[in-house]
Amino acid sequence: MSTLFHPLRVKAIEPDTAEAVIVSFEVPTDLQEVFGFTQGQYLTLRKDIDGQDLRRSYSICAGLDDGELRVGVRKVRGGVFSNWINASLQPGDTLQVMAPQGRFFVPIEPSSARHHVGIAGGSGITPILSIMKTVLAREPASRFTLIYGNRQLQSTMFKEEIEDLKNRYMTRLVLQHVFSDEHTDSPLGFGVMNREKIGEFLKSVVPAARIDHVYVCGPFQMNDEAEAALLDAGVPEARIHIERFGVALPSAAQVGAVVHEAQPGDAKQARVTIVRDGLQREITYTEGQPSILDAASAAGLEVPFSCTSGVCGTCRAKCVDGEVRMERNFALDKNEVAAGFVLTCQAHPLTERVTLSFDER
Incomplete structure (x- = not known):
């Protein structure tokens, strides 16, 4: 059973445009705190569609005072998940949903005039x-x-x-x-x-x-x-x-190219300690694996991720020991990077020992 995802029942699906729907969820009393959100955050949804275990992130469109949890989903050309939601998802269905994440907000200041x-x-x-x-x-x-x-x-x-x-x-x-x-x-x-x-x-x-x-x-x-x-x-x-929400489309020359390639200075092999929910587990990363996230998943660890493209930031963790590099980064600002945060879906060890903490937020 997943410790990252929780089953939520779909309360309603409202057509918004010809290409988009609004999905509302029922949140049980015992999960109200887990699914408390800040304006601007997103939910990661998980579903097995045609034998594929898919995860996609969708932004919450409700205000803090709306009293509901809902996301907007527009069809994406070639997007398996978004098209399935628009065409097949029904009220009463259950989706696996991760707790709200994201840092696209500024704290509310009730006394400010901004x-x-x-x-x-x-x-x-x-x-x-x-x-x-x-x-x-x-x-x-x-x-x-x-x-x-x-x-x-x-x-x-x-x-x-x-x-x-x-x-x-x-x-x-x-x-x-x-x-x-x-x-x-x-x-x-x-x-x-x-x-x-x-x-x-x-x-x-x-x-x-x-x-x-x-x-x-x-x-x-x-x-x-x-x-x-x-x-x-x-x-x-x-x-x-x-x-x-996405990255620039690749050029024709880039289509089919290997995204994760070994670079000079990468560790041939590394012992990586993963910290999540106060627990530590050590895995072995070997050169040629696409990322530390892939190595963790291959070792049977359940760690948060969604897009695996360096965009959403769901897989964000802090490097508290050792050094890593990222292939690309569209989610972290320069202050986060300077503080040691990395996107594990894009991370490669540079040292033989690395510790990454998902608990440092």
Whole structure:
């Protein structure tokens, strides 16, 4: 029996757009504390689909005061899990669910008067909706500006819920839609969410000097373009918070290439101590294994992971002894890396002894 996952019954599945649904879960009384979440966090779901043991992470779209646990799931082309959820999952079904994780948030300060900004693209609205609802409800003197890009109004997730929020918080919520495939009355509202477009908003709608915190979540390229525009405008890096759902698509030359390759300096063999829930277990890593995470799984250890692509951060642990390197990293900021945190799905030992702790959060 898994100690990481818990069985949760699906309470409801609500169609949101033609390509997305909202999944709500029933949380038993004895798991209420386990599934208490912070705005902006995500859930890792697990299901055997056609003989494949699959895990995928989906952001929580509920605010802290909604009294429910729900995630938004948009179909992804070629995405086995997201398409299965949209086509086959039914109320009353049970999914294996990991406790909420993620660091895409800033602590709420009820007495503060801050200006929060969300820059969302497509399904990237999901965690930002959770943040926005919580900020508006729990920081009564704060404001929120949402810049939300989609192809067209019809494909816009949570459009009715966001309009309801706008009507409820008319003086504190500014909403700006941007459509790439649908013309609007305002030139600002038409186009692609790139560096130039976001820069226009930072000049005319939300000056950088007035931003206390900005949350960015959308397609990989949009995230990079938004970050560049924010830095161009003078927004301090510490105020920019980015959640990534995926990585850039590989070029044709990269398709089929080996992702995890041995590098000069890698340990030929290493004794790796894994710490989780106060327990220690030693495994052996040998050169050629894809990562420390793979070595731990091969040894029968149950450790947290989801995407295995260096994006979600579910497999984050702290290197408390020895040295490792990462193939790639889209989840940890430079302060976390400096503090010793690594993504175990991308980690390779550089020393013959390494200790990684999943208890250091």
